[in-house]
Amino acid sequence: MFYAFEGQMGINQANKIKVLLIVPHQDDEINIAGDLLDRNIISPFVVFTTNGDYKYQGATRIKEAINSLSVFNVPENHIFFLGYGDSLNTNKHQHIFYSYDIIKSHAGHICTYGIPTHEDYSYQVYKKHHDYTRKSYEKDMLSLILQIKPDVIFCVDYDVHADHRMASIIFEKIIGTLLNKMKTEFTPIVYKGFAYATGYNTIDDFYNLNLLAVQFPHEGIIPHYYAKNDLLNKSAYLWCNRVRFPVNKENRGHFLLNNSIFHALCCHKSQSAGLHACQIINSDKVFWQRRTDSCSYYADVKVSSNFLDAHYLNDFQLYNTDDIDSEVPAFNHYAWIPDENDEEKKITFTWDEYQDVQRIVLYGLLDQDIHIHQVEIEFDDGEKIKAGPIPDKGVPLIIDLKKNIRIKWCSIKILKTDGKGGLAECEFYATERQKNNPIAPFIKILVQDNFIYEYLVPETINQLQLKVYYFECQGKASFEIIGNPCGAKISKNGILDIDHLTNKITVKAYLNDHPDIQDIVTIAKVTKWKIKKIHFMQRVEKVFLTFLLRLNRKYIYLRKKYINDI
Numbered sequence: 001m002f003y004a005f006e007g008q009m010g011i012n013q014a015n016k017i018k019v020l021l022i023v024p025h026q027d028d029e030i031n032i033a034g035d036l037l038d039r040n041i042i043s044p045f046v047v048f049t050t051n052g053d054y055k056y057q058g059a060t061r062i063k064e065a066i067n068s069l070s071v072f073n074v075p076e077n078h079i080f081f082l083g084y085g086d087s088l089n090t091n092k093h094q095h096i097f098y099s100y101d102i103i104k105s106h107a108g109h110i111c112t113y114g115i116p117t118h119e120d121y122s123y124q125v126y127k128k129h130h131d132y133t134r135k136s137y138e139k140d141m142l143s144l145i146l147q148i149k150p151d152v153i154f155c156v157d158y159d160v161h162a163d164h165r166m167a168s169i170i171f172e173k174i175i176g177t178l179l180n181k182m183k184t185e186f187t188p189i190v191y192k193g194f195a196y197a198t199g200y201n202t203i204d205d206f207y208n209l210n211l212l213a214v215q216f217p218h219e220g221i222i223p224h225y226y227a228k229n230d231l232l233n234k235s236a237y238l239w240c241n242r243v244r245f246p247v248n249k250e251n252r253g254h255f256l257l258n259n260s261i262f263h264a265l266c267c268h269k270s271q272s273a274g275l276h277a278c279q280i281i282n283s284d285k286v287f288w289q290r291r292t293d294s295c296s297y298y299a300d301v302k303v304s305s306n307f308l309d310a311h312y313l314n315d316f317q318l319y320n321t322d323d324i325d326s327e328v329p330a331f332n333h334y335a336w337i338p339d340e341n342d343e344e345k346k347i348t349f350t351w352d353e354y355q356d357v358q359r360i361v362l363y364g365l366l367d368q369d370i371h372i373h374q375v376e377i378e379f380d381d382g383e384k385i386k387a388g389p390i391p392d393k394g395v396p397l398i399i400d401l402k403k404n405i406r407i408k409w410c411s412i413k414i415l416k417t418d419g420k421g422g423l424a425e426c427e428f429y430a431t432e433r434q435k436n437n438p439i440a441p442f443i444k445i446l447v448q449d450n451f452i453y454e455y456l457v458p459e460t461i462n463q464l465q466l467k468v469y470y471f472e473c474q475g476k477a478s479f480e481i482i483g484n485p486c487g488a489k490i491s492k493n494g495i496l497d498i499d500h501l502t503n504k505i506t507v508k509a510y511l512n513d514h515p516d517i518q519d520i521v522t523i524a525k526v527t528k529w530k531i532k533k534i535h536f537m538q539r540v541e542k543v544f545l546t547f548l549l550r551l552n553r554k555y556i557y558l559r560k561k562y563i564n565d566i
Helices: 028-032 058-071 121-126 134-148 162-185 196-200 224-228 260-266 273-280 307-314 528-563
Strands: 003-005 008-010 017-023 042-050 079-084 152-156 189-193 243-245 285-290 300-303 321-323 346-363 372-379 384-387 397-417 425-429 442-447 454-458 463-471 477-482 495-497 505-511 518-526
Touching: 017 028, 017 134, 017 162, 028 042, 028 058, 028 152, 028 196, 028 260, 028 273, 042 058, 042 134, 042 162, 058 079, 058 260, 079 121, 079 134, 121 134, 134 162, 152 162, 196 273, 243 463, 260 273, 273 528, 300 307, 307 346, 307 425, 384 397, 442 505, 442 518, 454 528, 463 477, 463 505, 518 528
Parallel strands: 017 042, 017 152, 042 079, 152 189, 454 518
Antiparallel strands: 003 008, 189 285, 243 285, 300 346, 346 397, 346 425, 372 384, 372 397, 442 463, 463 495, 477 505, 505 518
16 A cells, blocks of 8 residues: 655565656656656656657657656666557648548557667567557557556546547547456556646646645636636536645655756756746646446446447446547537437346445436436336436536445336437446545645645744645544644644744644554645745746756757757
8 A cells, every 4th residue: 555645756676656647748758647657665767658759759759758767766677668659630641540541640650669779669569560559559558557557547538639639539449348348357546647637737836935726727727728618617627526646755845946846847858848837736636546446347238229339338438529629629429329219228237246326326417407307217126216406517427325235137227308318327336435446535634725844834824724635545633742832722623823033843644543654744824024035036036947948948949940950
């Protein structure tokens, strides 16, 4: 088990957990995971689906990625390049997402490739390069997942970029296939994340007195283009349900020059990625979990009509598209929708063996408002329950049963609809949370919804409300001041009185029922002159680094334009 606490990670050292990160482009590894790669007790593997060769040579991007990941001590033999062509939504060449025949990429390639010191994945495994087809892309990703058999997978989700969208869709298709075939033999912990909406294009907020959390990307925080075209607060991606991970001590100071994420970003010189460090670096990393332990994945599914679409109900995928390039996401009806003349509108799940069920989760159509107002769920013991409505925009309806039941079949009948109503996915869980998560439970102290670590408070502030974020645990948490309170007092509900604070204090939060699950932070008051000094030094650093990074960007541009060797 490993856990996050004050930037340290703990684990049974005899068996490191395997973590796989799947991203499309070189620098997305930092946009998506960043600090999470900087651990000494996990075994991280990173796969890039493309060579990032739309504007720059693939060899350049590959070398930059290897250099970047070396900052986090990721071994080169844990870095894989599927070797497919980089693209854009406006690319004149057909995107590989649509291609079942061989295509030529924007960079002029028709098969996967790497560099002499680091060949593409297909060549490493099969000693041959794979043609640029969607089938090859799927085969390589499937083969790599089966080869690594990761305990935890972090994968990019449906960002605005076509390559990101393809990686997300193909990944979910593959996971669904594996869950259908392997049943309980392979149930990795899966986290999906966004490279743009919660990373590359978020608010420029690094230079604060304390690091801020990732902000919800509404208009005004990030460019309108990204604010309106992501999946946040749709489908499985409710902001209130996000999973938040703390960051390492090395990546939460006041200055970029001491930050390993910044140094890793600077390795991506062709992308001038260092210019986005102030947006990418926050006090937390944000993901959404997609559970893989639903027994629906290996159920026999029967429907009362539209039989060919029954597989949508238990294939892990929540959405799909016929237009991966559209600026505004254009989803097709990736769901089972009963025929208009179907009076029964019924789905039946059947298992060979009894299944324990405590929670049922139903997903509607992502691109529609509410259409299913009520469903009836019947179990094999004759018990029936009614529930609804199914929320709009694909947000799931979660039904927690009064007790855990054992069933061999279950039916879901659509009773009331407004127009065409369908279901994208039906999930059945034995527990509220997925078991066997190698990431152990932790708590994190919050101030105004920001993770805090070494927290500085202006001298004019006399009181703080401390709260707790819970990961894979629940219960009541208590607070206490460790050692000398230095004039501070803290109540049971986390109100910290620092009116007479004279020095730095250490505060601990712990779960009452599990005191070993705890978080420790330091809090200190600082004078306005100290704050001015910090901000002055930050401004100096920002001006200096921005000048150097923009100068480098100009240099890269000129090399590209006149020499074309990058």
